[in-house]
Amino acid sequence: MPGAHVKTGSVVGRRKTSGIGPSRRIAEELRAQNERFAAAVENMSHGLCMFDADERMIICNRNYIDIFSLDAKVVKPGIRFLDILQHSVDIGIASQSASELYAIRKPYIDGARASTYEEILSDGRIIVISHRPIAVGGWVSIYEDVTEERRAEAELKEQYRRFDAALANMSQGLLMYSAEGRLIVRNQRFLDLCNAEASDFTLGMTHRQMLDKLIRLGIFAPLEIDIEVGKSKARLDAGQSHASYRELVDGRTLFVQRRPLAGGGWVATFEDVTERRRTEERMTHLAHHDTLTNLPNRSMFREKLDQALGEAKPLAILSLDLDRFKAVNDTFGHPAGDWLLQCVAKRLQHAVRSSKDVVARFGGDEFAVIQSGTKSAADAERLAKRIVEIVGKPYRDKGREMHVGVSLGIALYPGDGHDADTLLTNADMALYRGKSEGRNVYRFFEQGMDALMRERRALEADLEAALSRREFELDFQPILDIGSGKIVGAEALMRWRSRSRGLVSPENFIAVAEETGLIVQLGDWALRKACNVAANWPPDMRMAVNVSAAQIKSGGFARSVISALAFSGLPANRLELEITETVMMDESDAVLKTLSQLRGLGVRIALDDFGTGYSSLGYLRRFPVDKIKIDRSFIRDLDKRDTAAIVRTVIGLGAELGITVTAEGVETEAQLDTLRKAGCGEAQGFLIGVPAKASDIGGLLRSQALLRQSG
Ligand code: C2E
Ligand code: MG
Ligand code: MG
DSSP states (O other), X not given: OGGGGOOOOTTSOOOOOOOOSHHHHHHHHHHHHHHHHHHHHHHSSSEEEEEOTTSBEEEEOHHHHHHTTOOTTTSOTTOBHHHHHHHHHHTTOOSSOHHHHHHHHHHHHHHTOOEEEEEEOTTSOEEEEEEEEOTTSOEEEEEEEOHHHHHHHHHHHHHHHHHHHHHHHOSSEEEEEOTTSBEEEEOHHHHHHHTOOGGGSOTTOBHHHHHHHHHHTXXXXXXXXXXXXXXXXXXXXXXXXEEEEEEBTTSOEEEEEEEEOTTSOEEEEEEEOHHHHHHHHHHHHHHHBOTTTOOBOHHHHHHHHHHHHHTTOOEEEEEEEEESHXXXXXXXXXXXXXXXXXXXXXXXXXXXXXXXXXEEEEETTEEEEEXXXXXXXXXXXXXXXXXXXHHHSOEEETTEEEOOEEEEEEEEETTTOSSHHHHHHHHHHHHHHHHHHOSSOEEEOOTTHHHHHHHHHHHHHHHHHHHHTTOEEEEEEEEEETTTTEEEEEEEEEEEEETTTEEEOHHHHHHHHHHHTTHHHHHHHHHHHHHHHHHTSOTTOEEEEEOOHHHHHTSOHHHHHHHHHHHHTXXXXXXXXXXXXXXXXXXXXXXXXXXXXXXXHTOEEEEEEETSSSOHHHHHXXXXXXXXXXXXXXXXXXXXXXXHHHHHHHHHHHHHHTOEEEEOOOOSHHXXXXXXXXXXXXXXXXXXXXXXXXXXXXXXXXXHHHHHHHO
């Protein structure tokens, strides 16, 4: 009932208009007009209040009463303006005193001037008041509560401010396009990324124009604009977001993301990911390369191999292992070892011809090569030979010279396998075979090698168990002093009486024991046993014991010799240690120190298998030995002129240096005769005596001693 709230004052009389005639009609019309006016006032959305020239209220509507929370019983037509102000102060809605509020309005009332002002109520609401004078005197005021509107406005403003700040401070460049495809937002970061001016990319530009500009400014490389625009439009039309990398002309990389907007149009962000990409590339590089040599590592090698096998063209896998690298590390230290590995890596890269070939380092001194386009085994063989030659050349650094060799195993695709695993295993198998046969060699994979490999593993396992099962024995082979015709000693030779294998020759198990390290224990056992046996022999009998390089290098070898002597009571000068050149070849001083320590105690050192090695004479200079044992291969060929000459030279050299010379493998009287004539000191071989049990040799020696005493 809006009309009920309208307080009608003196504008409209309250006379009854019941008479007929013109006056009545006029009154009737007036009444109707009055009602329409009252209804309009009551229904308007603003508050309204009208005052007469005496500043008394004529009329107000409900909104007015409500806005100020006025008491309708107090604020009724006829009330003075100042009293309304006072009432509003009384009920606590005004935030100023009545006189202050009045003072603000008074000039306008008096000057009959229109004005608009805001009043902030005590509850924080904001009311906009429009003051309009009326021609006949008095005025009308319209009140509007704009609190909500202002709050929304302020919120929007804050939102804009935040948006602006966010845009300006974004690490990404941003472009926003309208539904019509025109640029509507572009932040500073975008310009910075492009090193461009605001005028280069003005609002309103289309995607096509933008691309064109980016190309013309030399930021983007030239591209097919139509295709590019078409593609991105198709994606946006389908509502798809899209992300891609864009390589800039200056080498930087931008990560560009495009997202369609709900109301049409789209937003594109640009991020400089140059550094991140480089880091990623570095990380992937690190994950796939060996840090020391920068060569691909095993995982990268596998990847490349799978890739190459995918092409189904013939290729070769070469598995490499350096020879004597450990000696370099031990002798010159790890930095030198690292340096050498880097050199080897370079030489290998040099050795492969095609850029399609892959050289990888698997770790330690293991390398591998994929040779692509290998038409025949001969191709792989040529590469293998080249590698052996190139890697085998000396390495010179800071006045030092280092030597390593390389052994290779080769597997061919498709002949030796169809997948990476098989090929790699087969190449390894061939390498393994090569290593066991000698160093600096290459070896092709052959069917049956895997069976050999299994056999070899089984042998290792058996050998390991044999020691605790006491399956080893020593035989002794007498050594003859040629001049006197007397036995002056014997050499201890190991035998393995295996439960499952029968009698195994040292040729077939010593090398394996050396590789597995078992030789250290085994050699120690032989040493003790031999010393114990010799302790029971006549006092002028020597005992020769074979010693492997691995034993001396293992550390504690001198102690083990001393302990064997001490426990057996054998004088040191009756023990002879037979070493081979490989021991001398070890460049580490520790080995030579151990030997001279033992020699200092009186233990004799014999150089075994003399002549089969590389440069025996050179080693004689490095370490003085007490005896040289000429290898039996020379004695076998003693009837050949050249061989006889070599043997005579060695014997002469021995005499010169004061070193006893023993000939090994003497099987015939003729050989012994030749040796005697050449002045050779001692002989050993089947002619003098085959390796026999301790008891047999003991008997022989004792009878000879008795013979000597009686003779
Ligand atoms: P080696 O030290 O040169 O020993 C001599 C080898 O020649 C022995 O072979 C011996 O039986 C053989 N032999 C002796 N006289 C003749 C002959 O007139 N004709 C022929 N054809 N051969 C003869 P064996 O016992 O098979 O030993 C082979 C190698 O195994 C030894 O060569 C030695 O290097 C190694 N070895 C043996 N026992 C031990 C050991 O206890 N420790 C180490 N580390 N190596 C050992
Ligand atoms: Mg020997
Ligand atoms: Mg020998």
